[in-house]
Amino acid sequence: MNLIGLKTLLAKEVLRFMKVYLQTLVAPVVTSFLFLIIFSHVFGERMSVYDGVSYTAFLIPGLIMMSMIQNAFANSSSSLIQSKVTGNLIFVLVTPLSNLEIFLAFVAASAIRGILVGAVVYAVALAFLPVAPDHPFYVIVMSVLSCAMLGALGLIAGMWAEKFDQMAGFTNFIIVPLSFLSGVFYSVHSLPDFWKAASHANPFFYMVDGFRYGFYGVSDVSPWLSIVVTLVSLALVSAWTLYLLRRGYKLRD
Amino acid sequence: MSHAIAIHSLQKRYGSVHALRGVDLVIDEGEFFALLGPNGAGKSTLINILAGLTKADSGSASIMGHNVVTDYRRARRALGVVPQELVFDPFFTVREVLRMQAGYFGLGRANEPWLEELLHELMLTDKADSNMRSLSGGMKRRVLVAQALVHKPPVLVLDEPTAGVDVALRQSLWHFVKRLHKEGHTIVLTTHYLEEAETLCQRIGILNHGQLIALDQTSALMQGHLGDQRRARLTVDNVPPRWPDAFAPSVVSHNGRELVVQLSADAGLIEVLTQLRDMGVNVAEVETTTADLEDIFVELIASQGK
Numbered sequence: 169m170n171l172i173g174l175k176t177l178l179a180k181e182v183l184r185f186m187k188v189y190l191q192t193l194v195a196p197v198v199t200s201f202l203f204l205i206i207f208s209h210v211f212g213e214r215m216s217v218y219d220g221v222s223y224t225a226f227l228i229p230g231l232i233m234m235s236m237i238q239n240a241f242a243n244s245s246s247s248l249i250q251s252k253v254t255g256n257l258i259f260v261l262v263t264p265l266s267n268l269e270i271f272l273a274f275v276a277a278s279a280i281r282g283i284l285v286g287a288v289v290y291a292v293a294l295a296f297l298p299v300a301p302d303h304p305f306y307v308i309v310m311s312v313l314s315c316a317m318l319g320a321l322g323l324i325a326g327m328w329a330e331k332f333d334q335m336a337g338f339t340n341f342i343i344v345p346l347s348f349l350s351g352v353f354y355s356v357h358s359l360p361d362f363w364k365a366a367s368h369a370n371p372f373f374y375m376v377d378g379f380r381y382g383f384y385g386v387s388d389v390s391p392w393l394s395i396v397v398t399l400v401s402l403a404l405v406s407a408w409t410l411y412l413l414r415r416g417y418k419l420r421d
Numbered sequence: 422m423s424h425a426i427a428i429h430s431l432q433k434r435y436g437s438v439h440a441l442r443g444v445d446l447v448i449d450e451g452e453f454f455a456l457l458g459p460n461g462a463g464k465s466t467l468i469n470i471l472a473g474l475t476k477a478d479s480g481s482a483s484i485m486g487h488n489v490v491t492d493y494r495r496a497r498r499a500l501g502v503v504p505q506e507l508v509f510d511p512f513f514t515v516r517e518v519l520r521m522q523a524g525y526f527g528l529g530r531a532n533e534p535w536l537e538e539l540l541h542e543l544m545l546t547d548k549a550d551s552n553m554r555s556l557s558g559g560m561k562r563r564v565l566v567a568q569a570l571v572h573k574p575p576v577l578v579l580d581e582p583t584a585g586v587d588v589a590l591r592q593s594l595w596h597f598v599k600r601l602h603k604e605g606h607t608i609v610l611t612t613h614y615l616e617e618a619e620t621l622c623q624r625i626g627i628l629n630h631g632q633l634i635a636l637d638q639t640s641a642l643m644q645g646h647l648g649d650q651r652r653a654r655l656t657v658d659n660v661p662p663r664w665p666d667a668f669a670p671s672v673v674s675h676n677g678r679e680l681v682v683q684l685s686a687d688a689g690l691i692e693v694l695t696q697l698r699d700m701g702v703n704v705a706e707v708e709t710t711t712a713d714l715e716d717i718f719v720e721l722i723a724s725q726g727k
Contacts, residue, residue: 170494176524184512255508259518259568262472262502263525264494420476421435 174269177260181277185243193285196239200231200289204296207353217355218386228293229380230352232286236311237347237372240282240318241325242339244274248326249335252419261420267413271323271406278319283311299383306391307382310398314375317402318343320409327418350376356388371401423486425450425576425607426471431480433466433631440466442631443480448624450485450575453608455618455639458628459722464611465505467628468580472502484576498526501569505580505611507561509553515540515564516549519571526572539567542597559590566594570601577601578609583617595621615718627721635721642717651684653693656706668696684709 185192208224217226251257260270293299301307321343329335350372356364367373368389378394381387387394413419426448433441440463448454458464469475471482473493481488487495510518519536523529540546543563548556556564562582569577579598583591599621602608612618618625618639625642627635635642652673657680664672671688673681682693690709697704 170525170527172527172529173525176521179524180513180521183517187512251510254511255504255506256510258472258474258502258504258508259510259522260525261474262497262500263522264497264527265525266494416476420474 170264170266170269173263173265174273177265177270177273178276181243181247181273182280184247185277185281192239192243192281193288196235196285197288197292200235201292203231204228204293208296217358218384221384221386222297224297225299225384226355226380227353228290228297228299229383230350230376232289232293233310233314233376233379234347234350234352235289236282236286236315237318237350237375238343239285240278240315241322241343243278243281244319244322245325245329245335245338246322247274247277248323249329249332252326252329253331257419267410271320271410271413274323275316275319275406278322279312279315282315282318286311286315301383302385303382306395307379310375310379310382310395313395313398313402314379317371317375317398317405320402320405323409324405324412327412330418346370346372349373351388352376371397374398374401423450424448424483425452426482426484426609427486428467428471428482429480431467431470431482432478433463433470433475434478440631441470441477441480444628444631444633446626446633446636448607448609450607451602451605452624453602453622454610455622455625456609456611456628457615457618457625457718458611462628463631464628465580466631468502468578468609468611471578472500473497498572499575501572501574501577503565503569503577503579503582505584507558507565509556509561509564511552511554514550514552515545515556515567518553518564519567522568523571528572532571535573536567536571539570543567544593559586562586562590563594566597575605576607576609580611581613582610583612583614627718629722635717652710653682653684653690654708654710655680655682655697655704657697658703658705660702661700665700668700678705 204224204227207227211223217223248257251260265273325335325338329338349367350370351367356367356373356377359367374389374394374397377387377389378391378398381391381394424447426446428444428446431441431444444463444467456464456467466475470477471484471489473489473496476490481490483489483492484496485499487499489496513521516536519539523532523536537546540549543566545560545563545567548560553561553564566579566582577598582594586594595617598608610618610622622639625635625637625639626633656678658678660675660680671683671685671693673683675681684690684693688696690707694704694707
């Protein structure tokens with residue numbers, strides 16, 4: 169294992185998003201903040217989804233997880249597509265870094281960005297409502313697994329896309345709809361049967377639902393199901409990513 | 422002497438384009454080798470396979486005895502590549518770029534003095550903390566050379582390093598590369614400036630349509646074609662109304678007082694001058710011209726195309 173190489177690539181990926189923190193850290197927090205202001209103003213204390221959990225309280229973990237999902241994906245996908253389009257990806261490809269090391273560095277950097285954004289969104293949300301997780305360890309595990317899965321998915325998107333337009337398509341037509349329709353703003357139990365079933369086919373739903381369980385101890389599905397689905401998604405997407413890296417898919421053609 | 426680069430039956434297709442058609446090439450340690458060929462000949466594909474940027478369809482390649490696929494870590498540690506395009510990472514400074522590149526090769530702080538030396542040798546010290554975006558094209562080119570050398574590779578491949586580079590930078594770059602060669606590095610160069618290959622490289626390979634069409638010592642390559650390419654440019658006072666049949670094929674051109682005659686092993690300058698005297702032609706001035714690599718290159722490429 170080329171540990172120094174792996175750590176260097178990880179540090180480079182973290183430094184990359186830290187250098188443009190307005191875009192990568194501050195902007196997503198502002199977006200979540202706006203969602204929180206608007207939705208808590210409209211629904212606020214007037215409705216509750218679970219007994220004893222106000223709508224604002226219900227919304228906060230969902231918004232945190234949605235920010236983490238979108239930013240973990242954005243980190244690896246945008247880094248890879250930029251490096252591909254500008255050509256500087258060769259500086260990584262000509263080195264003795266293995267496919268596994270490249271995978272781990274990109275996924276870890278994505279997880280770090282996702283969790284950082286999630287932590288700041290949580291800090292901002294505390295100003296609205298002091299919510300503390302009932303099961304902090306569960307919250308941490310769900311955060312790490314979800315961000316890692318999205319980091320790996322971002323690598324696939326980055327390999328597949330050949331131009332920024334295609335990457336925007338992947339983000340806007342797949343990641344954003346799936347994250348919005350994952351029960352961030354509502355409980356899927358309130359949906360008609362068809363949409364409830366459709367939501368259960370969306371892996372992001374288990375990330376959001378499981379994460380919310382970590383805060384309030386209540387959820388739409390079993391927290392163990394959420395953790396298993398997230399873990400299996402991570403394993404499948406990681407295996408696929410490593411397979412594509414090994415083939416050199418659109419990288420070493 | 423062991424091989425710095427060994428390539429056997431390398432084949433690569435891109436759809437219907439046969440980029441490499443079974444290339445065999447061995448470059449010894451310590452050589453200064455030129456890989457020439459027109460655009461699209463397969464030079465960059467060959468280099469990309471060596472660097473691990475492209476996968477060959479069949480055949481094998483090794484760097485310092487390490488297969489570029491099965492033993493890629495060692496092969497890549499032994500190779501530095503200066504890419505043709507001026508690529509750079511716009512997020513970082515020159516020093517950050519070099520530190521990261523060294524880190525990818527598993528080199529930590531102990532390598533720092535070498536990075537400082539590279540910055541100094543390539544006249545980048547003043548710009549070490551500047552963002553890559555702010556550098557001129559020439560400076561970016563020097564950073565690319567430094568990046569290729571961060572891990573002190575024994576084999577250095579320069580893919581058209583002087584394309585679009587001004588004269589001063591080109592000279593300083595060659596001065597530096599010649600020093601690396603003297604220190605024992607194997608240098609492989611692709612260039613469109615053939616005089617660079619002619620003066621710098623000990624051996625030349627010419628690639629065309631994915632095949633090596635010539636491979637020889639630079640001097641032997643020149644010598645081999647010299648007889649065909651030597652010409653005499655004569656200033657004459659008069660010419661006969663008609664060239665004798667035996668002499669006519671040697672006449673390349675006749676324009677006013679300027680007469681250009683092809684020389685050969687059988688008909689050297691003395692023989693030509695004797696024949697002209699016998700024809701009653703007064704020769705006022707004589708100048709001989711020899712082929713340069715460009716003539717040989719053009720001839721080889723053209724003859725393969727026939």
